[in-house]
Amino acid sequence: MTKLQLRNVSKRFQQVQALQDVSLALEAGQMLAVLGPSGCGKTTLLRSIAGFEFPDAGSITVDGEVLHDGKTHVRPEKRRIGYVPQSGVLFPHLTVAKNIAFGLSGSQHKAKRVSEMLALVGMEGLGGRMPHELSGGQQQRIALARALAPEPSLVLLDEPFSALDAGLRSALREEVRAALKAIGATVILVTHDQEEALSMADRVAVMREGCCVQVADPVSLYKYPADLCVAHFVGEATTLEAPVANGSIETLFGRLQVASGCPRNCRLATIMVRPEQFIVGQPDGQQVSGKIVKTVYYGHDALMYLKTDAQFGADEIRVRVMGAPTFSAGDLVSVAVSGDVMAYPQEEKKEQAA
Numbered sequence: 001m002t003k004l005q006l007r008n009v010s011k012r013f014q015q016v017q018a019l020q021d022v023s024l025a026l027e028a029g030q031m032l033a034v035l036g037p038s039g040c041g042k043t044t045l046l047r048s049i050a051g052f053e054f055p056d057a058g059s060i061t062v063d064g065e066v067l068h069d070g071k072t073h074v075r076p077e078k079r080r081i082g083y084v085p086q087s088g089v090l091f092p093h094l095t096v097a098k099n100i101a102f103g104l105s106g107s108q109h110k111a112k113r114v115s116e117m118l119a120l121v122g123m124e125g126l127g128g129r130m131p132h133e134l135s136g137g138q139q140q141r142i143a144l145a146r147a148l149a150p151e152p153s154l155v156l157l158d159e160p161f162s163a164l165d166a167g168l169r170s171a172l173r174e175e176v177r178a179a180l181k182a183i184g185a186t187v188i189l190v191t192h193d194q195e196e197a198l199s200m201a202d203r204v205a206v207m208r209e210g211c212c213v214q215v216a217d218p219v220s221l222y223k224y225p226a227d228l229c230v231a232h233f234v235g236e237a238t239t240l241e242a243p244v245a246n247g248s249i250e251t252l253f254g255r256l257q258v259a260s261g262c263p264r265n266c267r268l269a270t271i272m273v274r275p276e277q278f279i280v281g282q283p284d285g286q287q288v289s290g291k292i293v294k295t296v297y298y299g300h301d302a303l304m305y306l307k308t309d310a311q312f313g314a315d316e317i318r319v320r321v322m323g324a325p326t327f328s329a330g331d332l333v334s335v336a337v338s339g340d341v342m343a344y345p346q347e348e349k350k351e352q353a354a
Helices: 041-048 098-102 109-121 136-148 166-182 194-200 218-225 228-233 348-354
Strands: 001-013 016-027 031-035 057-062 065-068 081-084 154-158 189-191 202-208 213-216 238-244 246-250 254-257 266-273 276-279 288-297 299-307 314-323 332-337 343-344
Touching: 001 041, 016 041, 016 057, 016 202, 016 213, 031 041, 031 166, 031 194, 041 081, 041 154, 041 189, 081 136, 081 254, 098 109, 098 136, 109 136, 136 154, 136 166, 136 189, 189 194, 194 218, 202 218, 202 228, 213 218, 213 228, 238 246, 246 266, 254 332, 276 314, 299 332
Parallel strands: 031 189, 031 202, 081 154, 154 189
Antiparallel strands: 001 016, 001 057, 057 065, 202 213, 238 266, 246 254, 266 343, 276 332, 288 299, 288 332, 299 314
């Protein structure tokens, strides 16, 4: 069942077009991550859904009810939408329990609901504490519990983990995702963190300059980005230029096949290869060879930077390997490519060059 429907939503602030004809649909129980760089319109989109901004055009519908269009604008407090801002913003003079209970009615219902919410976010027994006695991660949990307490139809999270350190951010987002899934919440998460979006969401919407340029599940978004800008934004990528003929590309790495949906014939295309598609080994004289320039170790994986031999164009390539790398800076290696690759037509570029 469709929970949220946006149709051609636009919003301008003086000379800035913050949103331009944004259309989105979200099914009940799903989490949608809205991903993009600062200034792309993510927060304006969230605030428009919440009712804090008044769109210039378009419509917003939740559970079949029109919240905004050319004739209707439902006030924020009437929308049954939970909103968690970036900093959480708990009431400093109220206890944890009273923060969660804010906006609930009925003393017996309040007590029961507060207890349920504390258990949901793993904060049992801490209802009597004041906000200043909590860590940053605990404050964010309570802010989420407060947003969920009235049983909202939709939950909006505006970069809720950005103020936390990397280790806590990673752990907390897993806990929050589990808590939201446990109650079947429908959620929109705004973030500029690609890892956060891909790891938490069922669907990801990529925004650029006020426009929604692609909506897909995390795997499809990473493997089949709509354009090169999306490809580089959601992960590392190496690009090559080559013609495409009958779905094949002749490159220095041999013949490669283009992915489904790419043009099967193109006079000139930019080819996108992900770092994990490269396979390195001992040089054998039969494959492209290069020299390791440096390696960056991340624990769970490593990124190796290598430069191909001059006879192959002296291109720099980034290769991702699991665990610790078996090659070091200065080592000679062979390089091959595994799997299909994305191809983006560059017909206009060739015509202009001619």
